[in-house]
Amino acid sequence: MTHATAMTTRFIACCVRGALAAGLGLGSVTVVVMVMWIASPYPDRGPEGALRVAAGVWLLAHGTELLRPGPTPGASPVPLGVVPLLLIALPAWLTYRTARDAPPDPSPDASPAPSPDTAGSGSVVGGVTVGYAVVGAGAVAYALGGPLAPQPLSAALHLPLVVALAAAAGAWTANGRPAGPLPEWLPEWLPERLRVESARSRTGVAARAAGAALATLLAGGALLVAVSLAWHGGAVRQAFLGLSGAWPGRAAVLLLALALVPNAVVWGASYGLGPGFSLGTGAVATPFAVAGDPAVPVFPLLAAVPAGGRGDWPTWAALGVPVVAGAVVAWFAGRAKALGGAGETALTACAAAVLCGVGAGALAAAAGGPLGVGRLTEFGPVWWRTGAAALAWTAVVGVPGALALRAWRLRGTPAVAVPQPAPEPVAAGLVGPAGPAAPAVPFGPVGPVPGWSVEPLDLGEPAEPGRSVDDGAAFDPYDALPATWEAAAPSGATGPGGFPPAPSVPPTPPLPPVPPLPAFPEPPDAAPRTSGDPKPASAD
Incomplete structure (x- = not known):
C-alpha cells in the first residue's frame, strides 16, 4: 500500500x-x-x-x-x-x-x-x-x-x-x-537548549497564569450570579412558575435555565469587570448603575438582574473580582523560578494579561446575541469591552504585583559576587634569594639586557633539501641549548652569575650495617615433606 x-x-x-x-x-x-x-x-x-x-x-x-x-x-x-x-x-x-x-x-x-x-x-x-x-x-x-x-x-x-x-x-x-515550534522573538544567537527552555518556561508560566486568572473571573461571575439569585429569590420563583402551569413545561424551562447557566456566569464576570452587559438597545447594567430602559423578558435567570438606578456598595463589591484575578497573575508570574530578571517577569505577566483578555472577549462573544428584533437585538456583554477590561485589570494589578512578589521572594537571597582575577603586578626586576635584583624586562620588543651575555648558537650547516636531520650522526638534540650562560659578576659577589655562593651542605653519614638474621636449626627427626603429605597436627 x-x-x-x-x-x-x-x-x-x-x-x-x-x-x-x-x-x-x-x-x-x-x-x-x-x-x-x-x-x-x-x-x-x-x-x-x-x-x-x-x-x-x-x-x-x-x-x-x-x-x-x-x-x-x-x-x-x-x-x-x-x-x-x-x-x-x-x-x-x-x-x-x-x-x-x-x-x-x-x-x-x-x-x-x-x-x-x-x-x-x-x-x-x-x-x-x-x-x-x-x-x-x-x-x-x-x-x-x-x-x-x-x-x-x-x-x-x-x-x-x-x-x-x-x-x-x-x-x-x-x-x-x-x-x-519556537516563537520568532527568541534571538538566534542563543544556544538551542537555552532557547527551548526560555520559550517553554515563559510561555508555560504565561499560559498557566492566564488560565488561572480566567478561571478566577468565571468563579467570581458564578458567585455574583448565585448571590443575585438568592437576593432576588422571590422574583426568580415568580418568573419560573409564571411561564408554565404544567410540570412538562416547567421541566422544559428548568432544562433551558440549566443550559444557560454558563452564559449567566460569563455575564457575571463581565459585570464584575466593569463594562457589564446589554439589556436591549440603549440599556446597560454595570456595577455603578443600570442605565437606560432595560427590556428584560420574563425568565428566571433574568429576574436576578439588579434593579435600575445608581449602584450601591453591594454592586461596587463586584469590582473585587478582577482585582483577585490580577493578584492570581501576579502570584503565578512572581513565584516562577524559571524566569530570569525583573524584565522577564514583567513581560510574562503582560503576556498573561493579553491571553486573559483574549479569552474573556471570546467567551463574551459566545455568551451573547440577539433575542429578537428592535430593542432585543443587543443582549449580553459586548466582547471587545469585556476583553479590554480583562486585559487592563490583570495588567495593572498583575505586573506590579508580580514584581513586588519577586522582590519579596528574593529578599533573603545574598548577592553572589563573581570573583575577578587580580591583575599581576609588573615586576621591577628579577629578585633572587640574595643580592641585587636583575634589571626589569620592559614590554614590547626585547633587546639586549645590560650585564648579561649569551653566546650565539651554532647549529651548523643547513640541511640539504630532501635530507632528514637524522642522517647526520653529529646532530644532538641537546645542541639547541646555549653553550655558555654567564653574567658579569657584580662587585662583592664571589659565586657564579654574580650571586653569593650557596652554603655548603654537610655529607650524610652512612647508615649502620643491618645484622644478619639468626639461623633456626631444623629438628633432627624432621624429614623432608612433599606436597602430598598431610599437614602435621598442632602441638596443642
Missing part, C-alpha cells in the same frame, strides 16, 4: 467517524425533545414538527442562529442568537473523542510510536470535519421548514468552526500534545 493510498483510506475512515459523531449528537438531542413532546399536554404540532425542532436545537448547539415565528401570523421571523453554552459541550466532546481515537496511519513506513505528524493530523481533522459537515448540511435542509429554522449562512460559518477546533484538540492530544 502506497503512502497516498494509506492517507486516502485514513481520510475516508475519519469522514465516516465524523458522520457517526454527528449522528450520535443529533440522536441524543432528538431523544430529549421527543420525550418533552410526548409529555406535553397540549402539543401544537405532530411528530414531524418535534423532529424539526430537535434538528434546530442541535444546530443551535453549534452556534447557529435560529429564526422563530413572529408574535403574529403575518409578522416576520424573530432571530434567536443566544446560544446556551452548556449545549456546546455535547458536540465538542463527541468530536474531540472521535479525532483523538482516530485510526492510526496504515502506511507500512509509519512509526508505531506516537509522534507529532502534521500531515496525519491534518487528514484526521479534515476527515472528521467533512463527515460531520455532511450530516450538518442534511440537518439544515430538514429544519428549514420547522418552527426553529436555521440561517444557512450562520450554520455554514459556525458549525465547521466548532467541529474543526474540537477535532484539532483531539488530534493534538493523540500526538502527545506537542509544544510546537
Whole structure:
C-alpha cells in the first residue's frame, strides 16, 4: 500500500467517524425533545414538527442562529442568537473523542510510536470535519421548514468552526500534545537548549497564569450570579412558575435555565469587570448603575438582574473580582523560578494579561446575541469591552504585583559576587634569594639586557633539501641549548652569575650495617615433606 493510498483510506475512515459523531449528537438531542413532546399536554404540532425542532436545537448547539415565528401570523421571523453554552459541550466532546481515537496511519513506513505528524493530523481533522459537515448540511435542509429554522449562512460559518477546533484538540492530544515550534522573538544567537527552555518556561508560566486568572473571573461571575439569585429569590420563583402551569413545561424551562447557566456566569464576570452587559438597545447594567430602559423578558435567570438606578456598595463589591484575578497573575508570574530578571517577569505577566483578555472577549462573544428584533437585538456583554477590561485589570494589578512578589521572594537571597582575577603586578626586576635584583624586562620588543651575555648558537650547516636531520650522526638534540650562560659578576659577589655562593651542605653519614638474621636449626627427626603429605597436627 502506497503512502497516498494509506492517507486516502485514513481520510475516508475519519469522514465516516465524523458522520457517526454527528449522528450520535443529533440522536441524543432528538431523544430529549421527543420525550418533552410526548409529555406535553397540549402539543401544537405532530411528530414531524418535534423532529424539526430537535434538528434546530442541535444546530443551535453549534452556534447557529435560529429564526422563530413572529408574535403574529403575518409578522416576520424573530432571530434567536443566544446560544446556551452548556449545549456546546455535547458536540465538542463527541468530536474531540472521535479525532483523538482516530485510526492510526496504515502506511507500512509509519512509526508505531506516537509522534507529532502534521500531515496525519491534518487528514484526521479534515476527515472528521467533512463527515460531520455532511450530516450538518442534511440537518439544515430538514429544519428549514420547522418552527426553529436555521440561517444557512450562520450554520455554514459556525458549525465547521466548532467541529474543526474540537477535532484539532483531539488530534493534538493523540500526538502527545506537542509544544510546537519556537516563537520568532527568541534571538538566534542563543544556544538551542537555552532557547527551548526560555520559550517553554515563559510561555508555560504565561499560559498557566492566564488560565488561572480566567478561571478566577468565571468563579467570581458564578458567585455574583448565585448571590443575585438568592437576593432576588422571590422574583426568580415568580418568573419560573409564571411561564408554565404544567410540570412538562416547567421541566422544559428548568432544562433551558440549566443550559444557560454558563452564559449567566460569563455575564457575571463581565459585570464584575466593569463594562457589564446589554439589556436591549440603549440599556446597560454595570456595577455603578443600570442605565437606560432595560427590556428584560420574563425568565428566571433574568429576574436576578439588579434593579435600575445608581449602584450601591453591594454592586461596587463586584469590582473585587478582577482585582483577585490580577493578584492570581501576579502570584503565578512572581513565584516562577524559571524566569530570569525583573524584565522577564514583567513581560510574562503582560503576556498573561493579553491571553486573559483574549479569552474573556471570546467567551463574551459566545455568551451573547440577539433575542429578537428592535430593542432585543443587543443582549449580553459586548466582547471587545469585556476583553479590554480583562486585559487592563490583570495588567495593572498583575505586573506590579508580580514584581513586588519577586522582590519579596528574593529578599533573603545574598548577592553572589563573581570573583575577578587580580591583575599581576609588573615586576621591577628579577629578585633572587640574595643580592641585587636583575634589571626589569620592559614590554614590547626585547633587546639586549645590560650585564648579561649569551653566546650565539651554532647549529651548523643547513640541511640539504630532501635530507632528514637524522642522517647526520653529529646532530644532538641537546645542541639547541646555549653553550655558555654567564653574567658579569657584580662587585662583592664571589659565586657564579654574580650571586653569593650557596652554603655548603654537610655529607650524610652512612647508615649502620643491618645484622644478619639468626639461623633456626631444623629438628633432627624432621624429614623432608612433599606436597602430598598431610599437614602435621598442632602441638596443642
